[in-house]
Amino acid sequence: EAQVTQNPRYLITVTGKKLTVTCSQNMNHEYMSWYRQDPGLGLRQIYYSMNVEVTDKGDVPEGYKVSRKEKRNFPLILESPSPNQTSLYFCASSSTLRDRGNSPLHFGNGTRLTVT
Amino acid sequence: DAKTTQPNSMESNEEEPVHLPCNHSTISGTDYIHWYRQLPSQGPEYVIHGLTSNVNNRMASLAIAEDRKSSTLILHRATLRDAAVYYCILGLTSGTYKYIFGTGTRLKVLA
Numbered sequence: 001e002a003q004v005t006q007n008p009r010y011l012i013t014v015t016g017k018k019l020t021v022t023c024s025q026n027m028n029h030e031y032m033s034w035y036r037q038d039p040g041l042g043l044r045q046i047y048y049s050m051n052v053e054v055t056d057k058g059d060v061p062e063g064y065k066v067s068r069k070e071k072r073n074f075p076l077i078l079e080s081p082s083p084n085q086t087s088l089y090f091c092a093s094s095s096t097l098r099d100r101g102n103s104p105l106h107f108g109n110g111t112r113l114t115v116t
Numbered sequence: 117d118a119k120t121t122q123p124n125s126m127e128s129n130e131e132e133p134v135h136l137p138c139n140h141s142t143i144s145g146t147d148y149i150h151w152y153r154q155l156p157s158q159g160p161e162y163v164i165h166g167l168t169s170n171v172n173n174r175m176a177s178l179a180i181a182e183d184r185k186s187s188t189l190i191l192h193r194a195t196l197r198d199a200a201v202y203y204c205i206l207g208l209t210s211g212t213y214k215y216i217f218g219t220g221t222r223l224k225v226l227a
Binding site (some may be wrong): 050 | 158159160161210214217219
């Protein structure tokens with residue numbers, strides 16, 4: 001089954017303790033992206049990647065890192081989490097074989113992160 | 117900057133058609149219009165997308181205004197399982213590779 005898998009689904013941590021949220025897709029998609037979803041603000045893009053070793057900042061990259069060493073994986077790293085990073089996070093992927101903007105996004109089921 | 121505007125919430129009776137509007141007056145000539153829906157505790161799910169012409173699939177229809185400044189997602193017969201938040205999104209075709217999300221419309225379906 002074609003899917004985007006995020007782990008963990010829920011994570012509670014303390015300020016400053018490094019964490020990684022994993023994202024993996026099995027559709028051989030070139031494009032992968034991370035979003036955070038906050039009440040009243042909708043989904044905002046954190047980072048995206050066009051392919052292996054190619055990443056770029058989205059709208060809210062501060063406090064986050066990503067890497068794309070393999071096509072299927074795109075982990076989100078919070079080196080020193082803070083309470084304002086408490087949010088619901090989604091990973092998504094899409095093919096870039098068609099024109100930009102013309103491919104549906106496939107989302108994972110989300111990771112709810114709480115930083116105390 | 118490109119953006120989409122949707123009503124915060126709408127209600128519909130079960131088995132009646134639903135028309136969900138979206139305004140995207142800042143759309144560029146080549147940006148794609150997507151619709152996704154998000155059920156509770158799930159990630160957004162693709163519904164439909166298009167560029168200029170109206171589009172149909174098994175889930176819904178997408179009607180795009182002639183000037184492309186607005187669009188309407190049409191659910192032909194709403195069911196209780198269609199209760200969700202519906203997002204109108206722009207797939208940008210220039211600049212940063214991104215999709216612009218609005219804040220969505222929460223659809224309530226009444227039995």
